[in-house]
Amino acid sequence: MNRRGPTTAEVVGARDPGERARAVARAAELLRQGEAVALPTETVYGLAADATRADAVARLFELKGRPGRNPIIVHVVGVEMARRCAAEWPRTADRLARAFWPGPLTMVLPRSPIIPDAVTGGGPTVGLRWPAHPVMQEVIQACGFPLAAPSANPSQALSPTSAEHVVKSMGHQLRLIVDGGPCPVGIESTVVDLTAHPPRLLRPGIVSTAALEAVIGAVDDPPREGAPADDGVHPLHSPGQMLKHYAPRSPLAVWSWQDVSDLARRLASQGLSPSRTILLIQRQMPAAGRWLAIRQLPHDPASFARALYAELHQSDDLDPDLIVVEAPPSIPAWQAIWDRLRRASAK
Numbered sequence: 637m638n639r640r641g642p643t644t645a646e647v648v649g650a651r652d653p654g655e656r657a658r659a660v661a662r663a664a665e666l667l668r669q670g671e672a673v674a675l676p677t678e679t680v681y682g683l684a685a686d687a688t689r690a691d692a693v694a695r696l697f698e699l700k701g702r703p704g705r706n707p708i709i710v711h712v713v714g715v716e717m718a719r720r721c722a723a724e725w726p727r728t729a730d731r732l733a734r735a736f737w738p739g740p741l742t743m744v745l746p747r748s749p750i751i752p753d754a755v756t757g758g759g760p761t762v763g764l765r766w767p768a769h770p771v772m773q774e775v776i777q778a779c780g781f782p783l784a785a786p787s788a789n790p791s792q793a794l795s796p797t798s799a800e801h802v803v804k805s806m807g808h809q810l811r812l813i814v815d816g817g818p819c820p821v822g823i824e825s826t827v828v829d830l831t832a833h834p835p836r837l838l839r840p841g842i843v844s845t846a847a848l849e850a851v852i853g854a855v856d857d858p859p860r861e862g863a864p865a866d867d868g869v870h871p872l873h874s875p876g877q878m879l880k881h882y883a884p885r886s887p888l889a890v891w892s893w894q895d896v897s898d899l900a901r902r903l904a905s906q907g908l909s910p911s912r913t914i915l916l917i918q919r920q921m922p923a924a925g926r927w928l929a930i931r932q933l934p935h936d937p938a939s940f941a942r943a944l945y946a947e948l949h950q951s952d953d954l955d956p957d958l959i960v961v962e963a964p965p966s967i968p969a970w971q972a973i974w975d976r977l978r979r980a981s982a983k
């Protein structure tokens with residue numbers, strides 16, 4: 637594997653069949669050589685490498701600046717390939733696969749010997765997902781091996797939901813970024829641990845707890861306030877649980893307010909000026925003009941999720957002193973959104 641200095645990634649589109657075939661072939665060629673390639677999925681863009689090769693996976697950690705003990709999700713096409721990556725395939729896995737695959741659900745299962753330590757953080761389990769995005773599926777098929785793929789962003793930063801986001805944060809480090817358009821789901825997959833009894837939610841996502849429970853019965857909540865302390869020795873059980881994660885560069889706060897003067901008072905009490913503040917609102921539209929920017933976000937959780945990271949990336953570009961997100965409803969349908977907002981606002 638070559639070590640490269642600053643370069644600029646080749647960005648290949650995948651809009652028409654010819655272009656897509658070329659993009660898939662080029663991606664598969666690099667992946668066979670043990671290289672990392674940025675690829676679209678329906679959730680967020682992934683930074684992919686051959687999940688069966690420790691050296692290729694090591695490159696992902698190096699590129700992301702990610703702690704070496706974080707497990708990485710393995711992407712497959714088909715239940716057959718998933719079963720080759722897992723040492724056991726319980727009935728719960730079968731049921732969930734039938735209900736939600738291909739799609740934004742990751743199942744944690746005992747790993748098989750084809751999955752190296754580098755993927756699992758040295759732990760005994762592997763996270764498996766069959767993504768719905770056609771480009772990702774075609775690349776996995778062309779490779780014939782599963783792809784380890786964390787989100788294609790530097791560790792702890794916001795996940796990318798467009799090829800442009802990947803170019804901005806990692807373009808200088810990569811050889812190839814495949815542009816599959818904006819991600820239709822927009823937040824990372826739901827992660828459920830099937831080695832726990834009952835199964836345990838590790839990361840909420842668009843596949844909700846209620847949807848999982850309708851298929852496999854009771855599912856436990858994520859461990860409270862996440863972070864099993866990183867003692868520097870043991871594999872981190874699920875780094876999505878680390879509080880500061882999925883964060884924009886700018887400070888972010890999630891607030892509700894009575895009216896504009898209430899909002900202005902809260903800012904003033906923190907020594908902040910509206911002209912340096914961005915508002916991401918749902919219902920309460922204060923008069924425009926005084927703010928650095930005001931953007932309205934959608935009312936339903938699925939559309940909100942699709943828009944959220946793009947809005948945060950754009951907000952970061954304006955370098956505000958604060959991004960204020962209007963608090964969404966505190967009901968289960970918004971669980972995954974609340975999870976990401978809490979992490980984005982963690983100090």
Ligand code: TXA
Pocket residue numbers: 677679680681682683707708709740742744756759761762763765767785786787788823824825827838839873874875876877
């Ligand atoms: O939507 C997604 O899942 C995206 C796209 C690219 O597919 N991928 C993604 O990967 O978010 P990453 O590596 O950024 O996040 C992996 C999440 C972490 O919370 C990690 O802890 C959890 O999945 N995970 C992966 N393997 C695990 C395992 N063996 N045990 C527990 N958690 C695991």
Ligand code: MG
Pocket residue numbers: 786787795
């Ligand atoms: Mg990530």
